[in-house]
Amino acid sequence: xxxxxxxxxxxxxxxxxxxxxxxxxxxxxxxxxxxxxxxxxxxxxxxxxxxxxxxxxxxxxxxxxxxxxxxxxxxxxxxxxxxxxxxxxxxxxxxxxxxxxxxxxxxxxxxxxxxxxxxxxxxxxxxxxxxxxxxxxxxxxxxxxxxxxxxxxxxxxxxxxxxxxxxxxxxxxxxxxxxxxxxxxxxxxxxxxxxxxxxxxxxxxxxxxxxxxxxxxxxxxxxxxxxxxxxxxxxx
Numbered sequence: 746x747x748x749x750x751x752x753x754x755x756x757x758x759x760x761x762x763x764x765x766x767x768x769x770x771x772x773x774x775x776x777x778x779x780x781x782x783x784x785x786x787x788x789x790x791x792x793x794x795x796x797x798x799x800x801x802x803x804x805x806x807x808x809x810x811x812x813x814x815x816x817x818x819x820x821x822x823x824x825x826x827x828x829x830x831x832x833x834x835x836x837x838x839x840x841x842x843x844x845x846x847x848x849x850x851x852x853x854x855x856x857x858x859x860x861x862x863x864x865x866x867x868x869x870x871x872x873x874x875x876x877x878x879x880x881x882x883x884x885x886x887x888x889x890x891x892x893x894x895x896x897x898x899x900x901x902x903x904x905x906x907x908x909x910x911x912x913x914x915x916x917x918x919x920x921x922x923x924x925x926x927x928x929x930x931x932x933x934x935x936x937x938x939x940x941x942x943x944x945x946x947x948x949x950x951x952x953x954x955x956x957x958x959x960x961x962x963x964x965x966x967x968x969x970x971x972x973x974x975x976x977x978x979x980x981x
Contacts, residue, residue, distance in 0.1 A: 785809065788817045788844075788866050800863060800953070804856035804974060807836035811855055817862050818843045823852065832892035834911040845870065846881050853889035854911045856974040860953045861914070864972075868949020873921060876942045883920030885928075887969055889913065898963055907973050915969040919946070930968040933960045946970070951980035 774781065779790035786799035803809045811822060819842035826834040836855040842848055843862040846869070865881065873881040890911040895902045907913040918928035919942075932939040947970060950957040956976030960967045 786813050788813060788862055792867055797952075800859070804859055807855055810836060810859050811838075814855070814859055814862060817866075818858055819847075820858055822855075826852075826890075828892055831905050832909045834890050837911070843884075846884050848884050848886055851886055851889050851914075852911070853914060854974065857889060857911065857914050857972075860972070860974055863953045864950055868952060869919070869946055872942055872945035872949065873919075876938050876945060877921060877923075877925065879921045879923040879925065881919060882922050884916060885918040885920070887915045887917045889915075896965055898965065907975055912975045913971060913973045915971055917969045928968070929960055929970065933967075948980075951978075957981070 778784040778787060779793045780795065782795055782798070786796070786803045790796070803813045814820065818840065821839045823837040823839055826837055834852060834854060837852060838855050838858055839850060839852050840848060840858045840861075841850045843858065844865040846865050848861075861884075865884070869881050869884075873879055889908065891906065891908040893906050893909060895904050895906045917930070918926065920926050925939075927939045927942060929943060933943055934940065947957060947959045947961075950970060950972050954972040954974065954976075956971075956973035956979045958966050958971040958979075958981055962971075962981040
């Protein structure tokens with residue numbers, strides 16, 4: 746009897762596994778792609794609990810990252826830049842825009858470009874519509890790659906910054922379809938709609954980047970968001 750029960754359990758598990766495989770892989774699966782872990786990330790898909798996992802998987806591979814960004818960013822793939830073991834840009838792209846927002850051009854990693862595209866699509870544009878009643882048109886960045894050590898309130902450290910590998914980007918302001926311009930330096934403090942948008946932008950960045958630092962962190966960030974593709978989820 747024990748053998749029969751064991752065989753039955755084995756067959757049951759096997760059937761479950763086969764059913765799960767069919768649900769995930771069959772061309773006519775009823776499972777929506779945003780819920781299907783074997784389907785690649787799509788920037789336009791609704792956000793689900795597995796979207797972050799899909800994003801992390803996409804940014805880990807340069808070609809997968811570029812494939813997801815196809816049609817969702819104004820960029821040009823470039824060859825890797827290697828200044829040293831500590832300073833380089835791998836999976837390098839020249840980026841000029843994400844979604845419907847332009848950027849003043851920069852060179853950065855594809856991972857940063859993809860996280861920017863997710864931020865623009867799922868955080869910045871909804872915040873612009875809901876809080877300001879307009880559309881986001883421009884994102885002002887002040888740098889990604891910079892071969893330097895981390896800056897602290899007590900001076901330079903001995904650790905290399907994530908800017909040294911273009912795994913970070915600094916954002917100082919935004920422009921909108923109604924002509925409005927918002928900067929962190931001028932508009933972070935307050936209770937008006939501009940300040941509310943900036944806080945929504947910061948909170949949204951925390952969803953798509955591995956580390957987000959804002960003016961609330963320290964005076965070194967009074968005029969910009971520091972957004973990293975590497976880190977442990979800090980949001981300040």
